[in-house]
Amino acid sequence: MAERLVPVISLTGFEQRKVEITAELIEAAEKVGFFTLVDHGISKEEIEAQFSISKAFFDLPAEKKGKTPHDPKTNNGWEYKAQLRPSTGTYDQKESLWLQRNSEWPSDNDVPGFQDTTREFMKKCAEISDQVLTCFARGLGFDENYFKIANDPSQPDCLTQLRLIHYPASEKAVGTWRAGSHTDIGCLTLLFQRDGEDGLEICPGRESHSSFASGDIFTPLPAETGPIVVNIGDMLMAWSDDRLKSNFHRVRAKDDGISPSRYSIAYFNQGRRDFVLQGPLKKYSAITVGEYFAQSVAKNFSRSMTAAV
Structure with missing residues (x-):
């Protein structure tokens, strides 16, 4: 597998360095579609605390996790190995809990301090x-609050x-994908990982947000507690007239077939349903975020990629 540089971008002194940071983010988004944020304001201790909460939930028996059931209409709730990837023809080897601000949440009685x-x-x-x-809005020529309002x-x-997300340990995973190759439908994904829990691989190379050509060169991105791995989603690629790249990624099992538990946390900025999406060059027809999601899910499931990380 090829080595590929994923830019590391510091957010320290954001207000004073906004012009510099904007230039760094735009370059990373145009050339790679992935970058790593440091000095972002969430301490390692806070990240570890959230992972502890996550592990406490996944350690619960199925009947307790099932008290927050997955709802296909909202895509919120707990699911267990239920995500089929057309890219592999198999189900992802993971369980996950999807949450929105006002969705149903696990009880603090089951996981103290969860909420x-x-x-x-x-x-x-x-x-x-x-x-x-804010930086992407500035770089694309929108008002700097444009995407903040669109993703409020x-x-x-x-x-x-x-x-x-929890990928259960497996001793028979060789030749399989813990999460099959895919892109994210939304705008921007923040991904948190834990030290030593590797498996994430990235594959830049798309030219348009509607393309399914993923190429075949994937680069491992080692897991580390603290830095945030960020990637562009299909929606922001379309919103930027394909200037910012939404690229393929996957989670790969270890070559020896022995893969320990892996935990990750993803924050998906997915826009406001009624907000109108159109790039500054108007390369694509105006469409609401809700309509874009519905069309993308239908297209992705009928061809080769699913809709989540």
Whole structure:
């Protein structure tokens, strides 16, 4: 597999360095579609605390996790190895809990501190997302608050979600994908990983948001607690007239077939359902975020990629 540089971008002194950071983010998004954020304002201890909450939930027996059932209409709730990837023809080897601000949540009686810890974590993810989206708006020629407003999680039509993910340990995983190759449908994904829990691989190379050509060169991105791996989603690629790249990624089992548990946390900025999406060059017809999601899910499931990380 080829080595590929994923830019590391510091958000320190954001207001004073906004022009510099904007240039770095735009270059990373145009050339790679992935970058890593450091000095972002969430401490390693806070990230570890959220992972502890996540592990406590996944350690529950199925009947307790099932008290927050997955709802196909909203895509919120707990699912277990239920995501079929047409790219592999198999189900992803993971379980996950999808959450929105006002969706059904696990009880603190089952996982003490779950709601307060997770809501605070989501708040900080939103703040970091706002900084990055501000830079992308500036770089694309929009008002700098444009994408912040379009992805405001406090609004009732916002589709933004947090996903807690657990890949159970396996000793027979050689030659399989713990999560098959895919792109993300939304705008911007923040991914948190834990030290030593590797498996994520990335594959830049798309030219348009509607392309299914993924290429065949994947690069491993080692897991580390602290830095945030960020990738562009299909929606933002379309919104930028294909200037910012949404690229393929997957989670690969170890070559010896012995893969330990892996935990990750993804914060998906997915826009507001009623907000109109169109790039500054108007390369594509105007469409609402909700309509874009519905069309993308139908297209992806009928061809080769599913809709989530």
